[in-house]
Amino acid sequence: MPAKYSRIHSVAHYFPSQELNNDALATLFPEWPADKILAKTGIRVRYVCREEETALDLGVEAARRLFAAQNIEPHSVDALLFCTELPDYVLPPNACLAQNLLGLRTDILATDYTLGCSGYVYGLSLAHGLITSGQAKRVLLITAETYSKVLAPQDKSVRTLFGDAASATLVELADQPGIGAFSWYSNGAGARSLIVPQSGSARNKAENRAASQNAGDSGRTAADLFMDGPRIFQFTLDIVPSLLSACLEKNALTLDAVDAVLLHQANKFMLDHLAHKCRIPAEKMILDMEYGGNTVSNTIPVALSRKISQGVLQPGQTILLAGFGVGLSAAATVVKL
Amino acid sequence: MEYTEFLRQMERILEMEENSLNGTEALRDLSGWDSLAVLGLQAWVDATFSSPLDVPALTTAATLEDVWRLISK
Numbered sequence: 001m002p003a004k005y006s007r008i009h010s011v012a013h014y015f016p017s018q019e020l021n022n023d024a025l026a027t028l029f030p031e032w033p034a035d036k037i038l039a040k041t042g043i044r045v046r047y048v049c050r051e052e053e054t055a056l057d058l059g060v061e062a063a064r065r066l067f068a069a070q071n072i073e074p075h076s077v078d079a080l081l082f083c084t085e086l087p088d089y090v091l092p093p094n095a096c097l098a099q100n101l102l103g104l105r106t107d108i109l110a111t112d113y114t115l116g117c118s119g120y121v122y123g124l125s126l127a128h129g130l131i132t133s134g135q136a137k138r139v140l141l142i143t144a145e146t147y148s149k150v151l152a153p154q155d156k157s158v159r160t161l162f163g164d165a166a167s168a169t170l171v172e173l174a175d176q177p178g179i180g181a182f183s184w185y186s187n188g189a190g191a192r193s194l195i196v197p198q199s200g201s202a203r204n205k206a207e208n209r210a211a212s213q214n215a216g217d218s219g220r221t222a223a224d225l226f227m228d229g230p231r232i233f234q235f236t237l238d239i240v241p242s243l244l245s246a247c248l249e250k251n252a253l254t255l256d257a258v259d260a261v262l263l264h265q266a267n268k269f270m271l272d273h274l275a276h277k278c279r280i281p282a283e284k285m286i287l288d289m290e291y292g293g294n295t296v297s298n299t300i301p302v303a304l305s306r307k308i309s310q311g312v313l314q315p316g317q318t319i320l321l322a323g324f325g326v327g328l329s330a331a332a333t334v335v336k337l
Numbered sequence: 338m339e340y341t342e343f344l345r346q347m348e349r350i351l352e353m354e355e356n357s358l359n360g361t362e363a364l365r366d367l368s369g370w371d372s373l374a375v376l377g378l379q380a381w382v383d384a385t386f387s388s389p390l391d392v393p394a395l396t397t398a399a400t401l402e403d404v405w406r407l408i409s410k
Contacts, residue, residue: 230392273380
């Protein structure tokens with residue numbers, strides 16, 4: 001039996017229409033002027049969904065844009081993966097709702113999975129596995145996140161970073177390698193560094209009831225996102241360099257052979273330091289957070305979508321991708337466009 | 338590394354004028370000591386020293402001297 005390969009066919013993205021710029025944030029947090037927010041985060045504008053707008057709405061719109069732009073026939077999709085941490089319902093899954101809204105066939109696999117900033121690379125792996133094991137020829141991978149719903153209004157450390165967005169990627173069977181080997185990191189010991197304590201079935205456990213303590217002047221409650229920024233930063237400093245090295249080794253590549261490096265767009269400060277630490281040349285390092293911010297599982301596909309549209313990334317190029325965050329978890333792979 | 342060199346670096350992280358810190362300052366009295374400054378300190382320690390900054394221990398530091406003791410131990 002000939003080897004089966006997968007590749008990224010196309011990517012699209014969607015931002016909700018409401019904007020949150022640095023001037024508005026500086027009004028809320030006078031100790032952080034707009035120019036300081038831009039200099040430290042690299043973010044000028046975040047897009048925020050309306051109160052009634054959900055991850056399903058954003059994800060379906062991204063998929064519709066993908067189908068329209070690439071003239072993709074919805075019935076050609078064999079599987080749908082939907083990555084979000086804030087699904088519309090505890091049940092049913094967003095993937096089943098999206099299957100119906102997008103007019104996909106009913107004889108397909110459709111499922112959600114819950115991951116944050118590593119979610120896109122994990123999704124590529126799941127899609128790659130479905131294709132190379134012969135279970136699907138075309139997989140629609142949707143990422144959609146609406147962190148604005150769980151950010152405390154006065155918590156400047158997260159409101160300056162996060163924005164809402166969605167992406168849709170079509171992964172398909174290929175006759176040459178497109179998506180390469182993966183490297184992984186999973187460590188639940190760090191789970192409480194990035195958490196919404198009162199958000200699931202564990203909301204009444206003692207540790208989650210007490211989680212609103214030490215919120216300082218952020219106004220954060222246990223139902224809001226808590227991010228221990230220094231611990232998350234240390235986690236990335238500790239694991240991303242070895243994650244990238246392991247991924248390159250698995251793919252029998254060196255950094256010299258890679259055309260671009262696209263890491264999760266957490267913030268400019270973090271990426272600048274990671275680039276220095278990993279010795280990634282500036283011209284290979286993709287920065288794409290100025291308009292949109294940290295959109296969690298969407299930053300990598302949004303950057304792919306925009307940079308391909310702009311001609312910065314081109315067919316035939318080899319891109320090193322890595323996502324890292326909630327879990328704590330991380331994943332890296334190499335894709336050939 | 339000398340303590341004075343650490344102070345000059347802290348002035349850069351805290352966006353203060355050179356030679357404005359003498360080391361006795363309490364962290365809570367430094368207006369620039371916020372989450373962004375902590376990230377700046379982490380990045381500098383990561384790039385300069387062989388051991389990473391002990392982030393949990395940093396929460397117990399009250400003065401710049403406490404921070405220096407953490408870094409230099």
